[in-house]
Amino acid sequence: QQQVKQSPQSLIVQKGGISIINCAYENTAFDYFPWYQQFPGKGPALLIAIRPDVSEKKEGRFTISFNKSAKQFSLHIMDSQPGDSATYFCAASYTGGFKTIFGAGTRLFVKA
Amino acid sequence: KAGVTQTPRYLIKTRGQQVTLSCSPISGHRSVSWYQQTPGQGLQFLFEYFSETQRNKGNFPGRFSGRQFSNSRSEMNVSTLELGDSALYLCASSSGPQMDTQYFGPGTRLTVL
Numbered sequence: 001q002q003q004v005k006q007s008p009q010s011l012i013v014q015k016g017g018i019s020i021i022n023c024a025y026e027n028t029a030f031d032y033f034p035w036y037q038q039f040p041g042k043g044p045a046l047l048i049a050i051r052p053d054v055s056e057k058k059e060g061r062f063t064i065s066f067n068k069s070a071k072q073f074s075l076h077i078m079d080s081q082p083g084d085s086a087t088y089f090c091a092a093s094y095t096g097g098f099k100t101i102f103g104a105g106t107r108l109f110v111k112a
Numbered sequence: 113k114a115g116v117t118q119t120p121r122y123l124i125k126t127r128g129q130q131v132t133l134s135c136s137p138i139s140g141h142r143s144v145s146w147y148q149q150t151p152g153q154g155l156q157f158l159f160e161y162f163s164e165t166q167r168n169k170g171n172f173p174g175r176f177s178g179r180q181f182s183n184s185r186s187e188m189n190v191s192t193l194e195l196g197d198s199a200l201y202l203c204a205s206s207s208g209p210q211m212d213t214q215y216f217g218p219g220t221r222l223t224v225l
Contacts, residue, residue, distance in 0.1 A: 032212055043116070043202050043216030044155070089155060095210055098167040100145070102155035 002027060004092050006103025013110050019077040021106045023090035026071065030092040035064065035075050036102075038087045047088070048075070080110045113138055116205050116217035124223045130191040133220045137184050137205030144186040145214060146178060149200040158201075161186055162209060190222075198224045 005024045013019045023033075031052055036044035050057045050064040050073065057064045063076040077084055090103040117136045125131050137144050146158040157170040161180035178188040184205075190197055200221050204214035 032210075034213070036216075041218070043204070043218050045216065046213055049213070093212070098143075098160045098162070098210075099157050099170070100214065101157070102147075104154045 002101055004090055004101050004103045006090050006106060008106060009104070010107045011109070013080045013108065015080065015082060015110055015112050017080050017110075019080045019084065019108055019110070020074060021088055021090070021108075022072065022074045023092075023103050024070075024072045025092050025101075027092070027094070028071070029094040029097070030101075031095055032093045033064070033066065033073050034091050034093075034100075035062075036089045036091060038089065038105075044089055077108075080108075082110045082112050084108060085110050113140075116203055116215055118201075118203050118217040118220050120220060121218065122221045122223075124225060125193050126225050127193055127195060129193050130189065131193060131222060132187055132189045133201055133203075133222075135186045135188075135203030135205075135217060137186070137203075138207075138215055141205035141207050141215070142184050143206040143209065144180055144184065145204045145206075146186070146188050147202045147204065148172075149202055149219070150198075155202070158188065193224045195224050198222060 034049035035047045037047045038044040048059045048062045061078045066073045087105045089105050093100040119134045143162045145160040148156045159169045164180045175191045180186045200219040202219045204216045
């Protein structure tokens with residue numbers, strides 16, 4: 001119930017391609033879905049986040065697609081660049097829960 | 113504004129010892145959360161504090177404890193260290209009571225020998 005399942009574990013994409021990472025959740029009480037980006041030796045940094053009242057949110061090359069009925073959400077990185085090579089985590093939390101559940105992470109490598 | 117700071121950055125301890133890690137949140141942030149990050153388990157929630165009160169706790173043994181001070185700085189303590197406690201311990205702070213946007217520190221790398 002509290003899990004967030006993330007796939008794939010790792011991803012290799014050519015420069016300029018689209019990177020897609022998927023997450024699924026069970027707890028319908030979740031109402032905040034952020035994505036974090038983590039580079040080696042650094043803490044995760046918030047990339048983009050969405051709430052269930054919208055189906056898509058775009059910020060620059062990063063887009064979250066959200067499917068409430070399927071309880072799934074995904075991160076799309078358009079025009080992927082070598083500098084995007086990092087580990088990406090999806091996460092979920094709910095108002096009053098005071099706790100964030102993270103997916104297992106996806107290691108993205110963008111080939112130049 | 114300065115980011116979240118964690119001290120020390122690296123720590124080596126032996127089994128059975130105890131350790132205290134420190135976290136200073138972004139100025140004005142009152143919510144502090146702690147996470148354990150390992151290659152096998154990913155990011156696991158430890159506990160969250162807001163205005164010196166623990167509001168939630170993850171599924172960790174009682175050897176893991178924490179506290180928050182009136183200036184929002186937080187510490188976590190691990191007693192009777194085990195080899196499996198080796199991990200990156202991350203602290204995150206949020207400005208509001210709902211801890212939506214969390215800002216992470218660089219972490220403390222703990223190695224237990």
